[in-house]
Amino acid sequence: MTQVELCSQFKKRRTHSPRPLEVGAQVLLFNARKASRKGSKLQQTWLGPYTFKNITDHGVAVLQTLNGVILGQKYNVKLLKRFIERPVEGHTEHVIPTQQEESSKAVSCSEAGATVVCEDQASNAEEMSDTDEDQPSHADHMSDTDSVKYNKTSALQYFNPVDHEWQTEKAKVVAKRPRSGKKHPTFVCLPVLAKPSKIEPMRGDGNCYFRAINQALFGVQKYHLSVRNAIVTWMVEHHEQIKKHFGESYLENSGMDIDGKCATEVEILSTAAILNTNIQIWSKSGSSMKWLCYKSETLGQVSMTQKCIYLCNNSGVHFDYVTYPGQ
Known part of the structure; x- marks a missing residue:
């Protein structure tokens, strides 16, 4: 042939x-x-x-x-x-x-x-998320109320930030404003939740927390007063829940409606309740830095999404917005 x-x-x-x-x-x-x-x-x-x-x-x-x-x-x-x-x-x-x-x-x-992750990253995340018997000192200015509920992250979690669809829905609920800043990126493969490597710095004028929430909602910082007012209004309307967890005198003595007043864990949990979205904060817990999860269900609001808002609180008194974890 x-x-x-x-x-x-x-x-x-x-x-x-x-x-x-x-x-x-x-x-x-x-x-x-x-x-x-x-x-x-x-x-x-x-x-x-x-x-x-x-x-x-x-x-x-x-x-x-x-x-x-x-x-x-x-x-x-x-x-x-x-x-x-x-x-x-x-x-x-x-x-x-x-x-x-x-x-x-x-x-x-x-x-x-x-979600696709490497074994090396998973092991690093497990080391960072080991349980610690010491009580967390999240911020010097925050109250030490025993009834406040937050959870350390489990052995392995993934970075699942809010996206453009979430922005469009929640921005109208909180501040009645359209989204005007840049869109949040959409991750095809979610990275392991580890130490923050990329952050969006917030101005340190006492409004840093509200600026960070505004960054999550609108992609900019300039509407932070509207966000503050929305959170305070929700706290007043749900004063029974606030009194149950933080005492009867908190709303009267907090002065949280004043521009430049630093937020506490009360405002963090209230934000999670308003947005029906859990808030993860990279902060000091005992002798090490860990992710602390402030859940919306603490104040009676069940989270409607698996996405979270990620913030960084390295100093204990200042918040920045986290855009990416790990290397």
Whole structure:
């Protein structure tokens, strides 16, 4: 058989056609950025999982995260492959189809399957989040009321900040103003919650906390007085809950309606209740720095979102807005 005949038979051979992807299927996205760059050995070969939303007339796919966020960029279907999920030893483990083995530093997915982190980062987060028997001294100016509820973060949590959709909804509720600043970024893969590495500095004029909340809501600091007034108004309207946790004289003696008055944990918990959003603060707890979570349910408001507001309180008296944790 000549070489031409062999070549002809090779081209006519039957090849296995993969099962087509249906709408709603979970898929993995090939990390083309890793393939085109040097020094990317520790990066993921496959990203995801994502939900296959639809396909356009040009053969490109529209993907959606497991949290319901549609990716702005569309991808060729050749870069996708089906994501397989199977139970392993009594729990559900997300399994990548065995086309390419990952390195020994394999990444682990979160319970929801939407977060991808490295083992090294996870171990660092666990070290930072070890429980401490000492009582937290969050800020010198904050009250030491025993009834206040906050939680140290668990062994492994992920940075899941508020996004543009949250801004649009909550900005109208709190200050009746449209969003005017820059949008918050949307994370495709949530990073591990670790020591803050990127912050948005707030002006130190006594309004730093309200400026930080304003940064979360509007992307700017200039509406901090409107945010302060909204929080104080809510505290007055819910004075029974405030008295229950912080005593009868707090509202009369706090002077929180005065411009430049520093916020306390009472205002932090009130903010969480107004926004139905938990607030995580990187602050001193005992002899070390940890993430402290102020939950909206403390004052009777159940959190309606898994997203959080992240603040940094290194000095004990000043707040900055956290935009990214870790390295």
